[in-house]
Amino acid sequence: MLGSGIIKGMVETARNFVGSYIDENRLVTVEYPEERLPLKEASRNFPFLVYDGDDAAKGLRCVACQICEKECPPQCIYIIKDTAKKPDYIGKMQLQPKVFDIDLSVCMSCQICVEVCPFEAIKMDTEYELSTSDRFEGLLLHKEDLWKSNQYYHKIHPTEAAEVDARLAEEKAKAEAKAKADAEAKAKAAAEARAKAAVPVPAPTPSPTPQPVKTA
Amino acid sequence: MSVEVEIPSSKTYSVLPKMGPDGGVEGEVLEVAMGPQHPSTHGVFRMDVVLDGETVVKLKPVFGYLHRNHEQIAESTSYLGSMPYTDRLDYFCSLTNNWAYALSVERLAGLQAPERAEYIRVITAELTRLVNHTCLAGFLLMDMGALGTPLMYAFREREKILDLFEALTGARMMCNYMRFGGCRVDLPAGWLEQARKIVAEFPRFLDEYENLLTTNEILLARTQNVGVLPRELAINASITGPMLRASGIDYDLRKVDKYGIYERFDFRVPLGDHGDVYDRYMIRILECRESLKILNKALADIPAGPIIDPKAKIRGFRPKAGEAYGRIEAPKGELGFYLISDGGPNPYRYHVRAPSFINLTILEDMCLGHTVADVVVILGSVDIVLGEVDR
Numbered sequence: 004m005l006g007s008g009i010i011k012g013m014v015e016t017a018r019n020f021v022g023s024y025i026d027e028n029r030l031v032t033v034e035y036p037e038e039r040l041p042l043k044e045a046s047r048n049f050p051f052l053v054y055d056g057d058d059a060a061k062g063l064r065c066v067a068c069q070i071c072e073k074e075c076p077p078q079c080i081y082i083i084k085d086t087a088k089k090p091d092y093i094g095k096m097q098l099q100p101k102v103f104d105i106d107l108s109v110c111m112s113c114q115i116c117v118e119v120c121p122f123e124a125i126k127m128d129t130e131y132e133l134s135t136s137d138r139f140e141g142l143l144l145h146k147e148d149l150w151k152s153n154q155y156y157h158k159i160h161p162t163e164a165a166e167v168d169a170r171l172a173e174e175k176a177k178a179e180a181k182a183k184a185d186a187e188a189k190a191k192a193a194a195e196a197r198a199k200a201a202v203p204v205p206a207p208t209p210s211p212t213p214q215p216v217k218t219a
Numbered sequence: 220m221s222v223e224v225e226i227p228s229s230k231t232y233s234v235l236p237k238m239g240p241d242g243g244v245e246g247e248v249l250e251v252a253m254g255p256q257h258p259s260t261h262g263v264f265r266m267d268v269v270l271d272g273e274t275v276v277k278l279k280p281v282f283g284y285l286h287r288n289h290e291q292i293a294e295s296t297s298y299l300g301s302m303p304y305t306d307r308l309d310y311f312c313s314l315t316n317n318w319a320y321a322l323s324v325e326r327l328a329g330l331q332a333p334e335r336a337e338y339i340r341v342i343t344a345e346l347t348r349l350v351n352h353t354c355l356a357g358f359l360l361m362d363m364g365a366l367g368t369p370l371m372y373a374f375r376e377r378e379k380i381l382d383l384f385e386a387l388t389g390a391r392m393m394c395n396y397m398r399f400g401g402c403r404v405d406l407p408a409g410w411l412e413q414a415r416k417i418v419a420e421f422p423r424f425l426d427e428y429e430n431l432l433t434t435n436e437i438l439l440a441r442t443q444n445v446g447v448l449p450r451e452l453a454i455n456a457s458i459t460g461p462m463l464r465a466s467g468i469d470y471d472l473r474k475v476d477k478y479g480i481y482e483r484f485d486f487r488v489p490l491g492d493h494g495d496v497y498d499r500y501m502i503r504i505l506e507c508r509e510s511l512k513i514l515n516k517a518l519a520d521i522p523a524g525p526i527i528d529p530k531a532k533i534r535g536f537r538p539k540a541g542e543a544y545g546r547i548e549a550p551k552g553e554l555g556f557y558l559i560s561d562g563g564p565n566p567y568r569y570h571v572r573a574p575s576f577i578n579l580t581i582l583e584d585m586c587l588g589h590t591v592a593d594v595v596v597i598l599g600s601v602d603i604v605l606g607e608v609d610r
Contacts, residue, residue, distance in 0.1 A: 008434035015431045016368060028420075031375050043382075045407060047389040070534065076292075076300040113303030113395050118403070119534055127389070162407075 044160060047127035049107055050116055052150045059150045064124035066097040071116035071125055079109035093178040103146040123167045129159050255284050259362045259595040262605030273590040278583040285609035293569040298324055298536055306393040309607040311351050314343040315549040317397035323545025323556040328538035330400035330528045337480045338521040339402050345510040350377045351550035352503040355602050362599035363441050369432060376424050379417050386410055401527030418514045425507055442497035446585040446597035456581045460552025460574050465502045466494035472548035484513045496600040537564050551575055551602050571610060575603040
């Protein structure tokens with residue numbers, strides 16, 4: 004019958020229309036900004052810098068190695084190294100960034116900086132309401148805007164942050180064990196040296212080499 | 220030095236308009252530039268159409284408005300660095316783009332993705348195919364004047380799949396997920412259950428969609444015998460994907476190339492007889508159903524294990540000199556990446572074989588003799604994404 008296909012389609016739309024009042028699956032609209040969807044744990048938006056402890060400047064994990072700057076596909080990261088050094092989580096002296104800028108208007112949220120960072124210093128944020136009326140300066144984030152605490156990282160990506168912490172702790176333990184072993188070895192070596200020094204080295208007395216008895 | 224430009228004295232028409240006895244055109248032909256800001260062109264794309272009344276006598280596709288130097292950028296950035304750019308080729312199907320690029324780099328560097336990663340790739344690629352095909356049907360109907368309803372139903376389902384992608388990759392569309400020799404992260408807890416639930420519910424949506432559209436008389440009148448693509452022309456113009464199969468040629472890279480682990484799955488390749496717009500619409504719906512079969516099996520069989528080849532390197536990745544071509548059956552057709560390495564950190568040559576672009580080349584042959592309103596429908600059935608056409 005001509006028109007039966009159209010009627011069938013109309014029935015379908017009617018079912019959807021009525022269904023949207025009762026069926027949860029058809030009721031999909033979320034009235035942003037009054038209500039928001041919960042963020043996925045894996046969701047990512049723009050990078051931020053992680054610091055340990057309470058002092059951001061002191062605890063910043065970034066060591067200004069510039070790998071992320073080099074690998075960033077749209078090249079939105081800008082780093083200047085500081086001349087002063089500071090100890091990192093193992094206690095090794097490392098460089099630190101004097102300037103660390105990310106231009107959010109260029110960043111494409113690809114997460115490659117996070118993947119290439121060997122120091123777990125840069126991670127992805129989930130903050131998305133970032134609009135600003137200042138077109139140039141407003142979207143250019145400096146080191147001071149970018150640093151966020153490790154607690155914040157734990158809050159937004161709990162699983163990932165726990166893994167990172169475990170890895171860092173393991174590395175630290177390894178480094179400490181190595182340092183301890185080194186120290187012990189050093190101490191041992193020193194002790195040995197001391198012992199060597201302390202033990203009265205037999206004076207180079209002329210060895211009682213038996214004089215060849217002259218036999219007539 | 221002056222450059223001589225040859226100006227043709229008379230215009231040539233692919234289909235002759237009404238000719239007078241002296242060989243000239245009787246009455247007037249009208250030249251119309253459809254686009255670049257035309258809502259039915261799926262982006263910034265222009266068609267220079269010559270019309271005799273309502274009938275198309277000549278059509279010239281003009282593109283390049285969205286050119287962004289994709290290949291040159293990829294040649295000057297590291298191998299990993301151009302992975303996020305591949306998301307932006309066909310922004311509807313970023314995961315299949317990732318896969319094609321990862322596949323060609325794997326061939327170049329001799330990496331092999333582990334079993335679990337291959338399963339994840341198949342699952343994400345088939346989910347992408349569901350997204351692409353249902354939304355394409357929605358866009359096609361929107362071009363015909365069904366403003367909203369089919370597209371919004373398709374988007375409702377797409378949203379569920381994009382939620383899955385977000386939970387897995389962190390982004391809804393620009394996933395940047397595949398890596399050379401595997402995938403970036405493992406599936407989060409509960410992801411497989413969620414995916415199984417969505418896949419189990421999807422047939423109901425497809426039935427609903429078909430109820431709404433497939434037998435609709437207006438759709439039949441607008442699509443049957445419109446934009447017929449003959450088999451010979453389809454082969455000669457190297458058309459691939461659902462367009463080719465709608466013309467009745469059995470060519471699916473998942474069957475032909477058996478890349479990844481596709482030979483383990485039992486699925487059929489739907490074929491059309493007429494090669495018209497209706498066949499192209501129908502092929503896509505049928506392919507969705509076949510994809511669901513693959514998904515059901517893959518979601519049931521996925522093994523545990525590592526997700527990345529231990530030989531894969533994130534920093535300092537330099538494949539040895541050589542060339543490689545990796546291709547996959549993307550939702551729009553054969554998507555291939557051709558790479559030449561000179562042993563450096565970035566490819567010496569990087570070329571994309573984009574299905575949208577090549578499928579667009581026969582637009583004129585399909586449109587001639589049809590009316591302007593049909594041109595819009597035919598273009599819709601080609602399934603182009605301008606991000607991939609212009610690169």
